[in-house]
Amino acid sequence: METIHLTRENNITMPHTDRTPSVFNLFACKCPRCRKANMFQDSNPWHLKNTMKMNKECPICNQPLDIEVGFYFGASYVAYALTVALSVATFVAWWVLVGFSLYDNRIFYWLALNAVLLVVAQPYLMRVSRTGWLAFFVKYDKNWRSNPPQPLERTNKDQENNW
Ligand SMILES: [Zn+2]
Numbered sequence: 001m002e003t004i005h006l007t008r009e010n011n012i013t014m015p016h017t018d019r020t021p022s023v024f025n026l027f028a029c030k031c032p033r034c035r036k037a038n039m040f041q042d043s044n045p046w047h048l049k050n051t052m053k054m055n056k057e058c059p060i061c062n063q064p065l066d067i068e069v070g071f072y073f074g075a076s077y078v079a080y081a082l083t084v085a086l087s088v089a090t091f092v093a094w095w096v097l098v099g100f101s102l103y104d105n106r107i108f109y110w111l112a113l114n115a116v117l118l119v120v121a122q123p124y125l126m127r128v129s130r131t132g133w134l135a136f137f138v139k140y141d142k143n144w145r146s147n148p149p150q151p152l153e154r155t156n157k158d159q160e161n162n163w
Contacts, residue, residue, distance in 0.1 A: 034061035079129035
C-alpha cells in the first residue's frame, strides 16, 4: 500500500483549494491574477463616459492594473487579433447561412453588417483587449490570497495616462 506523505506545506495550502475560476472570466474583463474582480469601475462597457475607467488596482487581490508607463498601448495588438477573428467568424457564418456570389451584392451586405457589428462591439472590444494584454504579463495565481502581487519596476506617476 502506498503511503501519502502530507507535507507541512500541503496542510497549509489545503484550505485555499477552492476551484480555479475559469479562464473565460477574462472575457468578462476580470482581473487576470484572481479572475474574480472587475478591472473596470462600471461593469457596463456601453456607458461610454466610463468605458475606459479602470480600477487602479484589483479590488480583491490588489494587483496593480497599470503596470508600466504606456502599458495598454499593447492592447491594440489584442484588439486587432480579436477584430480579425470576429470578422472571420461573421464571414464564415454569412457564407454558410446566406452564401456569396459573383452575380449579386451579398458580399457588400456582409461587409456593412460586419462594420456595424464591430462599431457596436467596440467598447467591449477595447476593454477585453486590455484584459487580454494584461493576462500576458500577469498570470493566474491560485495563492493570490497569501502572495503579494509582483512589485512594479517601471512606473512613473508623472507620466501616467501620458501616451
Ligand atoms: Zn485580482
